[in-house]
Amino acid sequence: MIKGFRGTSLVDFPGKIASVIFTYTCNFRCPYCYNVELVNPEYYQNLETLPEETILKELKRRKGFIKGVVITGGEPTLWGKKLVSLLEKIKVESDLAIKLDTNGSQPELVKFLIENKLIDYLALDFKTSPKRYGEVGGNFEKVKKTLFLLEKFLENSEVRITLYPPLVGFKELKEMLPFLKGIKNLALQKFLPEKTLKEERVKPYKLEFYQKIHAYLEEKLPEVKIWVRYE
Template sequence: MKVAGMIKQSLVDYPGKIAAVLFTRGCNFCCPFCHNGHLVVKPGKSGAQYLDWQEIMEWLEERKGFLDALVISGGEPCLNPELPKALRQIKELGYKTKLDTNGSRTGVLARLIEESLLDYVALDIKGVMEYKKYQEACGRRLSTEDFLNVKGSIYLLQNSHIELEFRTTVVPALHTAEDILAIARYLEGAARFSLQQFKPGHTLNPDYNNIKPYSREELQDMAQECRRYVREVKVLNT
């Protein structure tokens, strides 16, 4: 699989596990607050550098017993046709696997779950489940099919056996406290919902670098309200 970057050890990307993180390149969304702009460009873009997959596999073989898990993030990993094969190889080494996704490829997710290739999925919810608002949060690169797929992925994951976390990056220009509560209401019954603090600086849309984030207290208040619908609500990176 084409891997654009790697974190060799992380204590925060897979809850309770020591994990390495692989980043794929290419995304069908263009979220204005995204910090991974270098990973949003198309995989075939000339000049793009990739790590050697065989070397990654050999490195993972040597780390068995030190690392617990492998996280695949992006970009949007489900756009990569080699993802299932890569996950099979990682599973054969005995690692737990986690996928970070925007949820727009329900069919890919369904096949990965059916093959028992995923232990944990973190699905980004970009905004309120209304097409126009969602499109704005995705930088207007969102088809109706992608939007319906996000809804389908939420349903699929909520009815699966794997560990699951929903996450929203809370951006004052895109989300009010009422919007965040509406997302929690949509996710009613989910085990986990994380509110990620928006950080200006290096955003895909440079205008977003001038937006002042919500305070920690404001995010904690939103989280408290969301607990009416979701059991565990965390505020991240404050």
């Protein structure tokens, strides 16, 4: 399940120094995805799988210094019971706060994790307008359910939108707006034209465009804290 581990991160868990666990495989195919090694089987089958025990030991060793652990991917929720078991062990052995990054495709599992207090922070990627979800290989009805679940966390959650020009412009944002009304935090992420899943030349928006989008969303979502991540 685990193909990567970063011992210390200052940027992946808001307000906490955290370790990051990378799971592999994903059921979406976002063209701008830069975790190609974790999504494309051609790459991840050649990556070493890290034993869970090693990761749990590493977390214990860092306890006192790190305050949290981020589970990211790929799409971690595809691991179902294996993910549940890992989170339970982290809670019992290290008692760290857990942040889960998800594409929102497995609301039933997210509900279970919330109800069993196995996650403390939820970050959900909202990819594009509902009617265009098929283009990333997703089912918006599932994502919508996860969005409603996320609202339970309010302070301890964020929705993230990657401003990838072919999938997210003003038209799409307008159609995404009704689903953002109940959230608390919204992170707008710049698209980075690095090594991506779909090898194509896409130019990111210019700085002024990010500012325009930011101002537009602030006007439409006065209750939501919005920030732009430029890296």
